[in-house]
Amino acid sequence: MTPLQIKALTFDVFGTVVDWRRSIIHEGSRLNREKALTINWSEFADAWRARYQPSLSQVRNGDRPWANLDQLHRESLATLTHQFGLDCFDQSELDRLNRVWHRLEPWPDTVPGLLRLKRKFILATLSNGNVALLVNMARHAGLPWDAILGAETARCYKPLTQSYLVTAQLLGLAPGECMMVAAHNYDLEAARDCGFQTAFVYRPTEYGPGQTKDLEPTCDWHVVADDLIDLAVKLGC
């Protein structure tokens, strides 16, 4: 079957578009200097992110009502404060730290790659991040999205089917007219199962120097790209 013409690219954001780990370490290092602390922010970032999928699972499984990612991040942060020596942070400082996810930095290729891709395709987020987080991040990092969509607008976290299908529907497109762009094989598997086309982007240092997963594409995705500029080249932009 000939693939449909791609009209929109839908992006995973954390890891694929922005370098969450380095951004948290960077902001944490500044806090260490300002407050004369010796927190290990690499370990902290990894521990915070390690609570991401378990916290989403509770919502996905219906063990709790809908909660957006800002809320889930804040709850995870609360469980880590004592362990990592953040007891000296008051609640408003913890709230501010929680919003580091709104201030994540893009990978070097991200903005030029997106600007090229935008000439030809609708660019939408399809992220588990909530709308406010993604809007603030886009303004901070200069990400030229046409639409901020994903889990919150679908009321359903990836990789559940509805998160992909509702996003395509909101764009007024058939799933096959959308290409999911992600650095994570599980995300592309779920998108493919919904009928999306798929593009794998290498982000071999997302989890730091010791990353063990998603180092390679695990299926024959429609496109495999070194980064978002390479994706633009491969999609003829």
Add this chain to the structure above:
Amino acid sequence: MTPLQIKALTFDVFGTVVDWRRSIIHEGSRLNREKALTINWSEFADAWRARYQPSLSQVRNGDRPWANLDQLHRESLATLTHQFGLDCFDQSELDRLNRVWHRLEPWPDTVPGLLRLKRKFILATLSNGNVALLVNMARHAGLPWDAILGAETARCYKPLTQSYLVTAQLLGLAPGECMMVAAHNYDLEAARDCGFQTAFVYRPTEYGPGQTKDLEPTCDWHVVADDLIDLAVKLGC
């Protein structure tokens, strides 16, 4: 009470940001030339738009399940084809005409005004238009939205309360941190009742030379502006 600091401007779109009537007449005139027709597109545009509020009311009142604005526009169009002499249009041509709402033109001040406002504020749609319509319009007209929100993401048409409250919530803001920008007093009244700040923009020719409503602000809105550039000036951008 001191007003909260404004963080986001939420915009009505049809009439406030784009000139739907002139755009439909313009596209219709081209169709007249191409197909040697003599359709009165001014009357057609007014008749099409006259079916807008009644069609929304059916959804608002729960007389029918959710339907997005593309669907409602398409149904209204079907009721007008015979009356206006569009019988020579086949279904795909009518589908294409229905998408004229995706190709509306901005007022002359719109794009420069929005670009100035964007320096200081989050810019979001709070429109009864569906996401696909607004995304395509933004790409067509160069509208630099940070977020495409409104009726479809709230599953509720203006002026019902939830359309405003859900939009503020998705932006992660209190209603009072949002300013509704509209050329229509009824929209500002509903937004104000939800706690939004309000800006009235004069669009005295939205409904053509014989416009009778919304020629003046009917309340003491927080700001009254001649156009979006004037709004930028008045908001200190």
